[in-house]
Amino acid sequence: MSTASYPTSAHWGSYSVVVEDGRVVGARPDPDDPAPSPLIGNTPGAQHHASRVARPAVRRRWLENGPGPDPMRGAPGDEYVEVEWPRALDLLAGELDRVRRGYGNAAIYGGSYGWGSAGRIHHAQSQLHRFLNTIGGYTASRTTYSHGALEVLMPHLIGMPGTNRLLHRAPAWTQIREHTELLVTFGGLRVSNTWIAAGGRSAQTAGPQMRAASEAGVEFVSLSPLRDDVPDGVKAAWLSLAPGTDTAVMLALMHVLFTEGLADTDFLDRYTVGADRLRAYVLGERDEQGRPGGVERTPEWAESISGVAAGELRALARRMARCRTLVNVGWSVQRARYGEQPLWAGLALACCLGQVGLPGGGFASGYGSMGNYGGGATPLGLPRMPQGNNPVDSYIPVAKVSDMLLHPGGSYRYDGEDRRYPDIRLVYWAGGNPFHHHQDLARLSEAFGRPETVVVHETHWTATARHADIVLPATTVLERDDVTGSQGDLVLRAMRKAVEPHGQARDEYDTYADLAERLGVREEFTEGRTSGEWMRLAYGRWRAMAARRGLEVPDFDEFWERGRLEMPGRVEDEALLGEFRADPEGKALRTPSGRIELFSETIASFGYEDCPGHPVWLPGPVLEEEPELPLVLVANQPRGSMHSQQEMGAHSRAQKVRGRSPLRMHPRDAEACGVAEGDVVRVTGPSGSCLAGLVVSDALRPGVVQLSTGAWFDPSEQEAATCVHGNPNALAVDEGTSSLGQGCTGQLVRVRVEPFEGPVPPVRAYEPPRGVAPVEA
Numbered sequence: 001m002s003t004a005s006y007p008t009s010a011h012w013g014s015y016s017v018v019v020e021d022g023r024v025v026g027a028r029p030d031p032d033d034p035a036p037s038p039l040i041g042n043t044p045g046a047q048h049h050a051s052r053v054a055r056p057a058v059r060r061r062w063l064e065n066g067p068g069p070d071p072m073r074g075a076p077g078d079e080y081v082e083v084e085w086p087r088a089l090d091l092l093a094g095e096l097d098r099v100r101r102g103y104g105n106a107a108i109y110g111g112s113y114g115w116g117s118a119g120r121i122h123h124a125q126s127q128l129h130r131f132l133n134t135i136g137g138y139t140a141s142r143t144t145y146s147h148g149a150l151e152v153l154m155p156h157l158i159g160m161p162g163t164n165r166l167l168h169r170a171p172a173w174t175q176i177r178e179h180t181e182l183l184v185t186f187g188g189l190r191v192s193n194t195w196i197a198a199g200g201r202s203a204q205t206a207g208p209q210m211r212a213a214s215e216a217g218v219e220f221v222s223l224s225p226l227r228d229d230v231p232d233g234v235k236a237a238w239l240s241l242a243p244g245t246d247t248a249v250m251l252a253l254m255h256v257l258f259t260e261g262l263a264d265t266d267f268l269d270r271y272t273v274g275a276d277r278l279r280a281y282v283l284g285e286r287d288e289q290g291r292p293g294g295v296e297r298t299p300e301w302a303e304s305i306s307g308v309a310a311g312e313l314r315a316l317a318r319r320m321a322r323c324r325t326l327v328n329v330g331w332s333v334q335r336a337r338y339g340e341q342p343l344w345a346g347l348a349l350a351c352c353l354g355q356v357g358l359p360g361g362g363f364a365s366g367y368g369s370m371g372n373y374g375g376g377a378t379p380l381g382l383p384r385m386p387q388g389n390n391p392v393d394s395y396i397p398v399a400k401v402s403d404m405l406l407h408p409g410g411s412y413r414y415d416g417e418d419r420r421y422p423d424i425r426l427v428y429w430a431g432g433n434p435f436h437h438h439q440d441l442a443r444l445s446e447a448f449g450r451p452e453t454v455v456v457h458e459t460h461w462t463a464t465a466r467h468a469d470i471v472l473p474a475t476t477v478l479e480r481d482d483v484t485g486s487q488g489d490l491v492l493r494a495m496r497k498a499v500e501p502h503g504q505a506r507d508e509y510d511t512y513a514d515l516a517e518r519l520g521v522r523e524e525f526t527e528g529r530t531s532g533e534w535m536r537l538a539y540g541r542w543r544a545m546a547a548r549r550g551l552e553v554p555d556f557d558e559f560w561e562r563g564r565l566e567m568p569g570r571v572e573d574e575a576l577l578g579e580f581r582a583d584p585e586g587k588a589l590r591t592p593s594g595r596i597e598l599f600s601e602t603i604a605s606f607g608y609e610d611c612p613g614h615p616v617w618l619p620g621p622v623l624e625e626e627p628e629l630p631l632v633l634v635a636n637q638p639r640g641s642m643h644s645q646q647e648m649g650a651h652s653r654a655q656k657v658r659g660r661s662p663l664r665m666h667p668r669d670a671e672a673c674g675v676a677e678g679d680v681v682r683v684t685g686p687s688g689s690c691l692a693g694l695v696v697s698d699a700l701r702p703g704v705v706q707l708s709t710g711a712w713f714d715p716s717e718q719e720a721a722t723c724v725h726g727n728p729n730a731l732a733v734d735e736g737t738s739s740l741g742q743g744c745t746g747q748l749v750r751v752r753v754e755p756f757e758g759p760v761p762p763v764r765a766y767e768p769p770r771g772v773a774p775v776e777a
């Protein structure tokens, strides 16, 4: 028997896999990782799981009837035919050619949202986009499910793309420990979320750093519906608030600052525009349109909405004004209807405190949402696979995918534009699982019935793969060479192949090269290189860029031999908008006013009722009393996995209750609903239902239940529930944050919870579809 250990990396960290006789049998944390993520325990079970895609497969109905809309796509019992690679590639190349000639390249949807894997060369989206660009382009997607509202709103307010500066250059935890006295976080600081970073982190430092900050005396206040949104060992005051009410709380905190003379008027005058409009609104002198009259946004008013005591809010506002305070708005808070408002109000609140741009003070968004925030920054990017240019300018905001497929030519509003959906004939997805991530899965299933052809590359038979006409098996990171790293982590890592590909799985690069060959553009796609040669080239280009900045890194061979390198040029002392604070004229922001826009003429000119010219209180749909749906469900990120990936692995499985995702509920609510610990329950929301396993806990605010995302969508017993496995998107509502951002709103939904009567149906989510032969790995 041969045993070896291979270092690898995933979005959930860097670790080693133990390989015995060609099979991954274990996962070992890196010895110098202070707090390794338990998600690595999912890898051995997932790598060789029976749900791996082993051979190219084509849906029988598509094969027999030809391309066309088909409401049967994804239906339980739908059958596949396994074919040889050359046949699959011929079919797909022919179909791509038919669609682009008949309808133009904009009829191909290649938005293909999703996290794929950590390696930067075999990055699924980059590969797909490079290929589609080579054959004439595609309809793309913009922004993310993570922070769609933020990405559109923030450039209007601070004149810089949010994700680059605002998020990645947030003050490091070391700076927080040194300078911050009070960290007020809306949406908690969920340590399990910090296990994740795009490209993975070399060591899980966020949890230990939060604890170190707490031990050093930084005070934490967590506003959240869950008490355990803060890591053990961090002393935090928990202000339990009703989901979707953060903006009311922020307006009330500003009310205290304005009425008690605590607002920093010098800062507001010098660095912001529109503070007077906002002040008049907060004090009830003006309504959201600037007309005389309105509601005074007092702490008592906010208490009646949020449930946080007025006295607590007054005390908090006073403390915030006295201390060096950092206001963090977690991304979950904006992943809901009117999600732009808490971001804008949070920034305005930080401006009223006058500490924006000071070390350890001001505004941030992303601590506790992902591991790299607070990790410091590097001026260098990462080696990457060049994607080329898309000659087609058609795109949608990413979370509009169902709308687009269901309403070709339909109109919608987005960031000041009146736009129309393209007419999509072919959907091409690689590295994402929309049947995990999108809201209202029954509607998404209907939408996937509309195009003529759906193509999916997958490692596993996900529900998305089961909605495809052509499914091509992709290698996992353990089956290929790659490099990775992540922003704010600064360690570039080699990822060496550890095992042979499962079945007939291939590197997507080679799949695209062969497709490009059939379409007469192999040379344009490959430029004569193998993927290994691209890796060297990408590294070499990155090294040259470093050299231009006077930074030295070893050559590729040395890096590959060593397995990792520290990226030079670490920056830890950033303060968001620090340069602007120091020199407001010379470093004026790229906003119309050159300042932070607490009132935006641009946004006001769009005339959106769901996002007017300054932050306002707009009660979202989860605050509408509905006797049929008395509870609010928080669909946050799972502790057991990253999204749907490796969700069948041991660590994730151990958290399930009777094979289903755990639904957490306060004991009082459990009693009222007539359900008990360990029960299989039915959760019903506006767009459908799912089954889940009950966990009773007093860490939740009464009236709130929690069912994290992740469960593989299982519609196999639809009489029992839309999904019998526990995917909250079976019941969530498919609606944008507002006409401005059109971001994902999957975090919150109204539900009812009932005992599930009758025989409990099996979970079939991981069984490959009919016609697919089992494979011994």
Ligand SMILES: Nc1nc2c(c(=O)[nH]1)N[C@H]1C(S)=C(S)[C@@H](COP(=O)(O)OP(=O)(O)OC[C@H]3O[C@@H](n4cnc5c(=O)[nH]c(N)nc54)[C@H](O)[C@@H]3O)O[C@H]1N2
Binding pocket: 113, 114, 115, 116, 117, 122, 124, 145, 146, 147, 335, 429, 430, 431, 432, 433, 434, 436, 437, 438, 457, 458, 459, 460, 462, 474, 475, 476, 477, 508, 635, 636, 637, 642, 643, 644, 645, 709, 728, 729, 732, 744, 746, 747
């Ligand atoms: N209700 C609700 N829904 C949400 C959220 C929420 O808060 N509430 N959060 C949202 C957020 S923030 C996000 S980012 C999304 C995440 O949603 P996704 O990013 O779609 O989720 P993943 O499970 O990571 O999907 C990645 C897929 O890529 C596959 N894959 C991995 N490696 C490769 C590869 O090399 N090649 C190919 N072809 N495939 C590969 C995996 O098997 C997996 O199926 O979910 C969103 N959905």
Ligand SMILES: Nc1nc2c(c(=O)[nH]1)N[C@H]1C(S)=C(S)[C@@H](COP(=O)(O)OP(=O)(O)OC[C@H]3O[C@@H](n4cnc5c(=O)[nH]c(N)nc54)[C@H](O)[C@@H]3O)O[C@H]1N2
Binding pocket: 145, 146, 147, 186, 187, 188, 190, 192, 193, 194, 195, 196, 223, 224, 225, 226, 229, 241, 242, 243, 244, 245, 246, 330, 331, 332, 333, 335, 336, 368, 369, 370, 634, 635, 636, 637, 638, 639, 640, 641, 642, 643, 747, 748
């Ligand atoms: N383990 C693990 N970690 C992950 C991921 C994963 O799948 N698994 N996904 C990663 C990805 S892609 C992303 S984008 C980030 C997302 O990062 P976030 O969006 O920050 O994470 P969530 O877990 O969705 O939400 C965090 C907490 O916000 C609280 N919350 C919900 N609604 C409200 C509200 O209205 N007000 C307030 N004040 N609090 C509220 C909930 O209690 C929840 O636990 O997480 C990343 N980290």
Ligand SMILES: [Mo]
Binding pocket: 145, 146, 147
């Ligand atoms: Mo995300």
